[in-house]
Amino acid sequence: MDFSNLNDYDRKQMERLIEEKQMRDFMRMYSNLVDRCFDNCVNDFSTKTVTSKENTCVNRCVEKFMKLSERASARFAEQNAQLNQEMQQQQQQQRK
Amino acid sequence: MDFSNLNDYDRKQMERLIEEKQMRDFMRMYSNLVDRCFDNCVNDFSTKTVTSKENTCVNRCVEKFMKLSERASARFAEQNAQLNQEMQQQQQQQRK
Amino acid sequence: MDFSNLNDYDRKQMERLIEEKQMRDFMRMYSNLVDRCFDNCVNDFSTKTVTSKENTCVNRCVEKFMKLSERASARFAEQNAQLNQEMQQQQQQQRK
């Protein structure tokens, strides 16, 4: 975000809001990931300890999600940049 | 809501809170609708563009949800009015 | 929470925040419970009134959830206490 037209107070305020949102997003992603990997990998409730097989499954589930999540973010960034470019072109056409 | 017993400041505050909630509700409904229609209509990931068939499905999904959502709201309003009437009758009986 | 090192204002503020969170949690649990029991028990939409069979199912659904929820809380408390104990032991080892 372009903060150059904001004073110091507003800039710090905005940075704090962004940081809080990022923390909330991380906690939400983490919470969903635990739920999803537990749901996919742990289905035997005759034992009171996570089995080695279940633990391996959870580890792979977490790793796979992180890798595919990273890939989605990269594609998301590309799509957003493309969308911004299209919006800019439309605005330039409207000015003519 | 009956705002006649509120001063100007409180009334404006309340109207702003309602407006914010309505905006959040609209964004939530919209977000859920995109998710739902994407989930129901887009399942072929061998192509990088939404197909004509998928796009038609999404359009119909959105239109159908809006129509049934409107109908649910009308019935909801009736049920709420009926509930309020029952509450009023109970209160009158309690006063006797 | 240890509030002994907080002044009166901060303590009241903290207690209010806890109370608000508990109220939100209760409303969220209640909302999810209505949704879940409706989803599991009410599937006949040729009638406009909840049938006796559906009502019995909903009642049992609510009772069962409350009982199992209570049990989960008790086990949760035990696990949390155990986790705290482990954390304390680790901290003592680090000090040596």
Added chain:
Amino acid sequence: MDNETQMRMAQQEFELVTDLLHKITQRCYQKCYDKNYKTGDATTKESLCMDKCVVKYFQVNKNVNDKLQAASQAKMEQQLRAQEILEKRRRRK
């Protein structure tokens, strides 16, 4: 009752009603819609299903609400237990 409390209660009630409307809409749509999407119009079957579903959801909501009024004390007890957990943890810091 002062103005601040009155406004907070009014806001909470407004949120309750709009959240309930959202939830009923989502749940009843899920129960009633036809996945084939032959048309963007709502069919008679879907529409009548929505009508009955909304009424039934209201009834279930009221029944569960009545049941939980009695159980709310038990839930508060449960929440206090979670609070005690945290108190013990923070004493060790």
Added chain:
Amino acid sequence: MDNETQMRMAQQEFELVTDLLHKITQRCYQKCYDKNYKTGDATTKESLCMDKCVVKYFQVNKNVNDKLQAASQAKMEQQLRAQEILEKRRRRK
């Protein structure tokens, strides 16, 4: 446009983008992942599926957004109806 309004809009836009990223990640993972978890690495099939899914989700999001721009007035009308409900209720208290 004063600073407060400008900041609120910037914050809302930031939240929109990050919420969309979260939702796309969840939905596309659901569509693309292989439940067997033979490995922690993403397979070629899963990766290419994610690529296409993100692009398609963007397209659907834009299409639905365009459709709803016209319908937003109808939704506001619906919300006002809920507000009238509450007004009637509170007059009785």
Added chain:
Amino acid sequence: MDNETQMRMAQQEFELVTDLLHKITQRCYQKCYDKNYKTGDATTKESLCMDKCVVKYFQVNKNVNDKLQAASQAKMEQQLRAQEILEKRRRRK
């Protein structure tokens, strides 16, 4: 550490614990309950399942937490990317 920071951290911890309790309750109930609802009582099978499920969920939660401590830097990098997107957009306005 000043009082405001201390209180914010205490609040966040309280929210973490209560959110975890909520999530465990929902997930374990989903795993363990018998859909037939022959009774409102919890059966022995359901109860023992809940006991083990809560313990296992705690273990998975801790394991995923440990794994993500290392990956949190990567996530922050991802978030900064989203922020850069918005910065570019706003420069054009």
